[in-house]
Amino acid sequence: MNPVNTQPYTLPPDAIWLITGCSSGIGQSLATLLASKPNQRLIATARNPSTLSYLPDTPNILKLALDHFGDAFHLDVVVNNAGYSLSGDTEAATEEEAHLEMETLFFGTARVTARALPIMRKEVGGRKGGxxxxxxxxxxxxxxxxxxxxxxxxxAVEGWSESVAREVHPDWNVNICIVEPSGVKTNFDGHSKARIQAHPDYTGEDMPARQLEKYVNIGIKSGIGMMEPSAVAETLWSVASRGEKVPLRLPLGATCWKMAKARCEGFLRELDGVKEVSTFGEGG
Structure with missing residues (x-):
């Protein structure tokens, strides 16, 4: 497969960042971090601009209600953070709930990224890439x-991002990083956490989703294994500014790293288990 993110990335001292979903959580923490760095420039977006009042009114910070921008300037870093969780019994999900979730998580990310790529690969003021x-x-x-x-x-974000990362030319210096946090301590508002109406056939205490809910609720209340949004923000800043190659995938938190490793090991065992069926007619 085509290699990705092949060259070390150097963040310009006056980099321009675009961050979606800055009203809370990771987006808010990262925007706050960047606001503390006088030379960094920030385009912060949220559904309601009033939720960005925590950011100072300075020439280096632009607050927008929509994820749109032109091509008359350069973008150095884009953080597609906007999203919300949708939980509940899948059989009971409405078409509207399903489509809105995919629109926000996937199509929003794809749309902003696709608009950012031609801006990043175009050399403006001696800078190129991002x-x-x-x-x-x-x-x-x-x-x-x-x-x-x-x-x-x-x-969808994972597969789409990996494919795009393999499409861009190495000379463009455009780097794609898929960030994979586990539990993060965020204060969800009404739109950031939605729930599907319960299905009567899935209410039993022995149902897998009900059992998982109990485990998740214990983790949320205790905070064990949950990361601070500020820690995620610091990590993203470090990856962008350390002058090294940008990883294609970045699992964050010990829980995510361990479960990702277990998932890969389990997949290998599954492959071995179906090898005879999968490779029929090829002599092994």
């Missing part, structure tokens, strides 16, 4: 009961 951080999740690596459309959106 980094696109597409925020996926542990949910883009492993599937769990009760979150089918959330997983669908994140899996």
């Amino acid at each position: 980094v696109v951080f597409n925020i996926s999740s542990l949910a883009g690596l492993c599937g769990f009961p009760g979150h089918a459309y959330y997983h669908a959106g994140k899996f």
Whole structure:
């Protein structure tokens, strides 16, 4: 396969960042971090610009309600962070719920990235290239009961981002990084966490989704294994600014790293288990 992110990336001292979903969580923490760095320039977006009031009113910060921009300037870093979780019994999901989830998680990410690429690859003022951080999740690596459309959106982000990363020419210096956090301590508002209406056939305490809910709720309440949004923000800043190659995939948190490794090892065992069926007629 074509190699990706082949050259070390050097973040310009006055880099321009575009971040979606800055009203809370990772987006808010990263925007706050960048606001503390006087030479960095930030385009912060949110559904409601009033939620960006925590950012200072300075010439280096632009607050927007929509994820749109022109091509008269350069973008150095794009962080596709906007999204919300959709949980519940898949059989009960409406078409509107499913389509809105995919529109936000996948098509929003794809749309912003596609608009950013021609801006990044065009040399403006002596700078060319950049980094696109597409925020996926542990949910883009492993599937769990009760979150089918959330997983669908994140899996789509993973495959789409990898394909695009292999399309861009190495000379463009455009780097794609799929960020895969596990649990993050975020204060979800009403739109950032949605729930499908319960299905009567899935209410039993022995149903896999109900059992997972109990485990997740314990983890959320205790905070064990949950990362601070500020830690994620610091990591993204480090990856962009350290002057090294940008990884294609970036699992964040010990939980994600361990489960990703277990998923890969399990996949290898599954492959071995179906080898005779899969390679029929090829002599092994």
